[in-house]
Amino acid sequence: MKTDFCFPLTSPIMNACGVMDTTWEELVALASSRLGAVVMKTATIRPREGNPTPRYARFKYGSIQAMGLPNLGYKAYIKxxxxxxxxxxxxIASVFGFNxxxxxxxxxxxQKSEVSAIEVNVSCPNAGEGIPAYNTKYLDEVLSRVTSIGDKPIGLxxxxxxxxxxxxxxxSIIKKYNVSYITLVNSYPTGLVIGEDEKPLIVPRNGFGGIGGxxxxxxxxxxxxxFGKSMKDVYIAGVGGISSGKDVLDFxxxxxxxxxxxxxxxxxGLSAISEIEREFMDLLRGRSIEEIKGKALG
Ligand SMILES: Cc1cc2nc3c(=O)[nH]c(=O)nc-3n(C[C@H](O)[C@H](O)[C@H](O)COP(=O)(O)O)c2cc1C
Incomplete structure (x- = not known):
């Protein structure tokens, strides 16, 4: 299966940043799977242990997490x-800066490494003060700093x-810069899930966390x-609640x-990849992805 993106892919299905992609062993497992590309965990300058546990939990309608960007530091991901x-x-590298x-x-x-693209994470709900991308002036400043260095595609x-x-x-801000693709979306920033013990499911942030699933x-x-309507020239990676072929089709x-x-x-785990891909291929019924792209909206 071939599709257009800002670089060639053998499958349009990737992992979402931050899930099963922090350690070398996890990355090898992803790279050996059927995924079309591998996104590495968001890297900060120094390694981080992240927040106290429990910091991720599953609930009936999704997941809640306040991981706090546990990662091995950018040098490990360059290697x-x-x-x-x-x-x-x-x-693909992912980066988060505290300034x-x-x-x-x-x-x-x-830009000096072997990665194919660099995803700039301006949406982490669990690190730093607020969500960088919700401050449009700051977003503009981040983009002006990161889009003029090197030739590798920049994702956001x-x-x-x-x-x-x-x-x-x-x-209108993103259009001013050379951004190749946008990944939509990071976790919904602030949710609260209360368990049977009448306490929040996760410990950090007083129980508040990013909602996925x-x-x-x-x-x-x-x-x-x-975004597809307002930015016709940018590639879009869709993420949020995909767990079946029908979900992929919808995106x-x-x-x-x-x-x-x-x-x-x-x-x-990894078995989800081939299952979802198989279900999606059945639902395509011989059509190409290009044929169905954006078709729900006419
Ligand atoms: C445990 C966990 C860790 C995550 N870490 C990151 C991260 O480091 N960087 C990032 O950009 N997104 C991170 N995310 C957000 C996901 O990439 C994704 O945008 C979000 O979970 C929605 O997708 P989903 O509904 O398939 O989970 C994380 C999500 C989870 C569940």
Missing amino acids: FSEELKKFGKPV LDEYEFLVSEF KLPPYLTEKDVKEVS ESLKPIALANVAM FLAGADVVQLGTVLKEN
Whole structure:
């Protein structure tokens, strides 16, 4: 299966950043799977242990997490990208900076590495003060710093936006810069799930956490559709609540160019990939992805 993205892919299904992609062993497992590309865990300058546990939980309608960006630090991921080359599929770095200088530094370091693209995470709900992308002035500044360094495609991992007006405003900022693709969406920033013990399911952030899985899907689909309408030239990676072939189909029908699996990989492991792919191929009924892209919206 071939599809257009900002680089060639053998499958339009990837992992979502941050799930099963932190250690070398996890990355090798992903690289050996049927995924079309591997996204590595969001890297910060220094390694981080992340928040106290429990910091991830499954609930009836999805997942809640406040991981706090546990990662091995950018140097480890630069080294992994060199070694992952032998698996022959694109490897994407993800970076998070606690200020503008950190974003610029991390992107310039990965520009010198073996990765195929660099995804700038401006949407982490569990690190730093607020969500960078919700501050449009700051988003503009981040983009002006990171898009003029090097030739590798720059992706942008965005949080869910609430209205078409928000999407238009953010799109007009992104359009000023050389952004190759946007990944829609990161976890819904603040949810609360209370367990049978009458306490929040997770410990950090007083129990608040980012919501993924089933509850996120309609929100993610709407973001894909809204950005697809306002930014015709940018590739879109759709993510949020995909756990079946029908979910994948829906994201393409809403206008995504590729899709990513998060919570479902965490819950069901690698076997989810081939199952979802098989179900999706059946639902395609011989059509190409190009034929169905954006078709739900006419
Ligand atoms: C345990 C966990 C860790 C995550 N870590 C990151 C991360 O480091 N960087 C990032 O951009 N997104 C991160 N995400 C968000 C996912 O990439 C994805 O956008 C979100 O979970 C929605 O997809 P899903 O509904 O398939 O889970 C994380 C999600 C989960 C569940």
